[in-house]
Amino acid sequence: MKPFADTIKTFVRDLRNPKRHSSKIIWVLLVVLLIPIIIVIPEFVRPANIANVLIQMAPLGMVAIGQTYVILGGGIDLSVGSQISLISLIASTLMTDSPLNIIAVAALCLVCGVLFGALNGFILKLFPMPPIIVTLCTGYFFQGIAFALHKTSGGYIPVALKQVLTANSGFFSVPFGLYVLLFAIFAYVLYRTRFGRYVYALGGNADVLEKSGIRIDRIKIKTYMVSGLLCAIVGIYLAARLRSGSARYGDEYTLLSITATVVGGTSMAGGLGGLTGTFAGTILISMLTNVLNNIAFRYNLQSTYYKDIITGILLISAMYFYRNRK
Amino acid sequence: MLLEVKDIVKRFYGVTVLNKVNLGFAGGEVHALVGENGAGKSTLMKIIGGIYHADEGSVLVDKTAVKISNALDAAKLGISIVHQEYNLVPDMTVLENVMLGKEMTGRLKAIDKESSKAYVEEIARKDGIKVNLDKYAGDLSSAEAKVAEILRACTNSMRLLILDEPTAALDDDDVASLFSLIRNLKARNIGVIYISHRLDEVFHICDKVSVLKDGKHVGTWETGAIDRDFLVKAMVGREITAVFPPRPTTKREGTKKILCIEHLSDASHFQNVSLHVGQSEILGIGGMSGHGQRELLRALFGAGKITSGTISIEGKPVVVKHPADALKYGMAFLSDDRRNEGLAQTQSVERNIAYPSLNRYHRNGMVRTKVQHALVGDLIDRLGIKLASERQIVQNLSGGNQQRVVLAKWLPLNPRILLLDEPTLGVDVGAKVEIYKILRDLVSQGISIIMVTSDMLELLNISDRIIVFYEGSVSAEYPGEVATEEIIMAAASGKPMAIGGMV
Numbered sequence: 001m002k003p004f005a006d007t008i009k010t011f012v013r014d015l016r017n018p019k020r021h022s023s024k025i026i027w028v029l030l031v032v033l034l035i036p037i038i039i040v041i042p043e044f045v046r047p048a049n050i051a052n053v054l055i056q057m058a059p060l061g062m063v064a065i066g067q068t069y070v071i072l073g074g075g076i077d078l079s080v081g082s083q084i085s086l087i088s089l090i091a092s093t094l095m096t097d098s099p100l101n102i103i104a105v106a107a108l109c110l111v112c113g114v115l116f117g118a119l120n121g122f123i124l125k126l127f128p129m130p131p132i133i134v135t136l137c138t139g140y141f142f143q144g145i146a147f148a149l150h151k152t153s154g155g156y157i158p159v160a161l162k163q164v165l166t167a168n169s170g171f172f173s174v175p176f177g178l179y180v181l182l183f184a185i186f187a188y189v190l191y192r193t194r195f196g197r198y199v200y201a202l203g204g205n206a207d208v209l210e211k212s213g214i215r216i217d218r219i220k221i222k223t224y225m226v227s228g229l230l231c232a233i234v235g236i237y238l239a240a241r242l243r244s245g246s247a248r249y250g251d252e253y254t255l256l257s258i259t260a261t262v263v264g265g266t267s268m269a270g271g272l273g274g275l276t277g278t279f280a281g282t283i284l285i286s287m288l289t290n291v292l293n294n295i296a297f298r299y300n301l302q303s304t305y306y307k308d309i310i311t312g313i314l315l316i317s318a319m320y321f322y323r324n325r326k
Numbered sequence: 327m328l329l330e331v332k333d334i335v336k337r338f339y340g341v342t343v344l345n346k347v348n349l350g351f352a353g354g355e356v357h358a359l360v361g362e363n364g365a366g367k368s369t370l371m372k373i374i375g376g377i378y379h380a381d382e383g384s385v386l387v388d389k390t391a392v393k394i395s396n397a398l399d400a401a402k403l404g405i406s407i408v409h410q411e412y413n414l415v416p417d418m419t420v421l422e423n424v425m426l427g428k429e430m431t432g433r434l435k436a437i438d439k440e441s442s443k444a445y446v447e448e449i450a451r452k453d454g455i456k457v458n459l460d461k462y463a464g465d466l467s468s469a470e471a472k473v474a475e476i477l478r479a480c481t482n483s484m485r486l487l488i489l490d491e492p493t494a495a496l497d498d499d500d501v502a503s504l505f506s507l508i509r510n511l512k513a514r515n516i517g518v519i520y521i522s523h524r525l526d527e528v529f530h531i532c533d534k535v536s537v538l539k540d541g542k543h544v545g546t547w548e549t550g551a552i553d554r555d556f557l558v559k560a561m562v563g564r565e566i567t568a569v570f571p572p573r574p575t576t577k578r579e580g581t582k583k584i585l586c587i588e589h590l591s592d593a594s595h596f597q598n599v600s601l602h603v604g605q606s607e608i609l610g611i612g613g614m615s616g617h618g619q620r621e622l623l624r625a626l627f628g629a630g631k632i633t634s635g636t637i638s639i640e641g642k643p644v645v646v647k648h649p650a651d652a653l654k655y656g657m658a659f660l661s662d663d664r665r666n667e668g669l670a671q672t673q674s675v676e677r678n679i680a681y682p683s684l685n686r687y688h689r690n691g692m693v694r695t696k697v698q699h700a701l702v703g704d705l706i707d708r709l710g711i712k713l714a715s716e717r718q719i720v721q722n723l724s725g726g727n728q729q730r731v732v733l734a735k736w737l738p739l740n741p742r743i744l745l746l747d748e749p750t751l752g753v754d755v756g757a758k759v760e761i762y763k764i765l766r767d768l769v770s771q772g773i774s775i776i777m778v779t780s781d782m783l784e785l786l787n788i789s790d791r792i793i794v795f796y797e798g799s800v801s802a803e804y805p806g807e808v809a810t811e812e813i814i815m816a817a818a819s820g821k822p823m824a825i826g827g828m829v
Contacts, residue, residue: 205413211413
């Protein structure tokens with residue numbers, strides 16, 4: 001019994017003084033929240049609902065991977081929502097029923113996503129300014145183009161693409177599978193490769209990295225390219241799911257991806273945190289969204305506003321909570 | 327010669343910082359580079375390290391002219407710099423920091439931690455470097471951080487190591503282990519350039535010493551052939567006989583106590599501290615850095631949290647929870663972090679001086695610029711601040727002038743108590759003399775001073791009374807006239823000696 005009590009003591013102490021790269025707290029929070037949720041809304045743990053949550057979290061999870069890369073590198077990407085929207089419209093504008101066309105347009109979208117990210121990175125390289133301003137402006141720029149393409153949602157996405165990208169059976173679904181695959185790849189790159197190491201160093205102390213002979217601009221541009229690529233994937237997925245594109249599809253993902261990253265313990269200053277925390281942050285947000293939708297359905301409420309309020313509160317609390325961490 | 331610089335000229339905005347400097351550094355030799363602040367030492371090292379580029383002249387390695395355009399070029403030539411400021415990524419381990427930029431990778435481009443560790447451990451063992459490779463850099467003490475940086479340099483097949491003020495933040499034991507490390511490197515025929523303000527160290531560890539003054543090379547000597555006074559004269563260009571103004575001869579006994587603190591504690595840095603300062607008295611607080619004296623001073627100014635104890639000013643108990651309270655009671659504070667806490671760097675001298683007293687000369691919220699201008703002009707004259715114009719941006723001033731600006735901003739408030747944290751940090755000898763004169767002047771006008779300093783000579787020669795801190799408490803108290811370096815050091819390590827019945 002004693003060693004068990006000691007373990008708990010150390011665990012609690014660690015929670016109060018979070019260590020570097022520790023995402024323990026957010027996992028604890030998840031479990032703690034799960035208990036009242038199960039009591040109040042037993043429907044939450046029904047297999048069908050769980051499968052649903054997994055599908056819902058996939059697009060947010062993918063955007064948050066890119067956002068985590070950018071924030072770890074000491075930046076922030078406020079243009080992710082607009083990038084997603086613009087990609088969804090590029091896809092819906094160009095696609096036809098021909099399989100060759102579908103593949104070509106999808107590939108084009110991915111290339112566009114990478115280029116959008118590269119644009120963010122190059123602007124930051126050429127005109128050193130706070131990334132929060134630069135990406136806010138490029139975000140407006142992307143969204144402006146999107147509105148120019150289509151004032152309302154529109155375009156055409158073949159039903160076949162929707163069927164492929166939204167296929168699911170039991171707990172398995174294509175979006176969640178894709179998310180897990182991407183997560184595995186980018187976690188490997190972040191935790192195991194030199195590039196990943198440089199992303200941490202870039203956010204931790206860019207001066208040291210530069211003096212170690214690394215071209216820090218290139219690392220920074222690459223983080224935004226990662227973000228752009230993932231936005232493109234999400235853009236294609238959302239367009240396929242709704243069989244159209246819209247300049248507003250991506251809107252909510254900007255703040256949600258930042259929240260998932262920061263709630264997961266990645267420092268806004270960069271250099272500290274990681275994808276495991278972001279994974280937990282994504283689960284937390286998706287879980288709360290699902291619960292709110294359930295409650296809203298039960299009492300016949302408009303749920304979207306509550307979701308926005310909760311997201312804002314979550315982000316502020318997380319930033320306050322992590323404020324003193326070295 | 328391992329490395330030579332020939333006729334190096336460097337100008338910044340038309341100001342010549344280095345003027346035809348010629349120097350040579352050999353392998354297996356520890357070569358000191360000394361000079362006052364602004365003499366050009368750091369600039370020269372940054373040119374060798376590839377951070378700046380010389381306007382004229384050349385750098386030669388093994389008698390061949392080389393072009394060093396960045397830190398990587400320097401590293402390839404075997405030149406490594408350990409900068410004065412902290413240069414590690416705090417949230418990475420020592421191993422990751424050491425291998426940054428040259429990670430070993432294995433299958434699927436994954437970083438091979440085991441091989442890296444074995445490689446670094448081998449180098450550390452060879453050079454006799456002891457450091458925990460798995461610790462996060464942000465958790466290291468300043469001594470460990472220096473060692474980690476030297477270890478990083480050693481992994482670059484280094485031939486020449488440049489150490490810029492390596493001992494600035496180290497205590498005696500750490501300095502000793504750093505020196506034994508330097509001797510190991512020397513035995514391996516690695517050249518060391520040692521930049522330091524501490525002349526004792528120069529004589530202790532260095533074979534040769536070169537002096538720079540105002541961007542010119544004054545001379546190079548074997549350390550065995552010269553003495554300290556000779557070196558100081560070469561650095562300053564004149565003999566400094568009286569750095570410290572004499573103490574006033576009048577007896578201060580029986581003067582009234584201005585500030586009394588009793589049993590003061592904060593959450594973790596100092597406990598149960600009681601002390602007082604009398605009118606027209608300079609109370610020096612010494613001790614190793616990090617023993618709570620700095621936090622005490624900040625707490626007095628309302629910039630730290632006090633958990634128990636009382637503060638009274640002229641007998642009346644006061645509560646200080648915010649710097650605004652402290653100002654109300656006539657306290658003013660000079661931070662050791664002038665850059666961030668003392669001055670608004672991008673603002674003019676005039677504005678900086680005016681900030682604290684703005685509410686003294688406004689009309690319905692509008693600043694009365696004429697009054698402000700006259701006041702500021704008066705203070706600039708009074709403190710001898712050297713300026714092109716009062717509109718000059720503070721950032722570009724020398725350390726000594728900046729410190730005078732900080733002093734000037736408080737004076738219009740007529741403070742009764744000045745709290746000084748490292749008042750001459752980053753200030754060269756000439757300006758130090760001036761600042762000491764100003765402090766004596768202020769005291770003679772009735773102001774009291776509490777001064778925390780790690781500069782032993784300053785503590786011994788400026789203080790009327792000295793208190794030594796050890797582990798967050800007062801370890802000993804001595805009159806300034808009788809204290810010696812030995813006595814202070816003993817008290818600072820928790821073993822105070824009794825002198826003349828005083829402890």
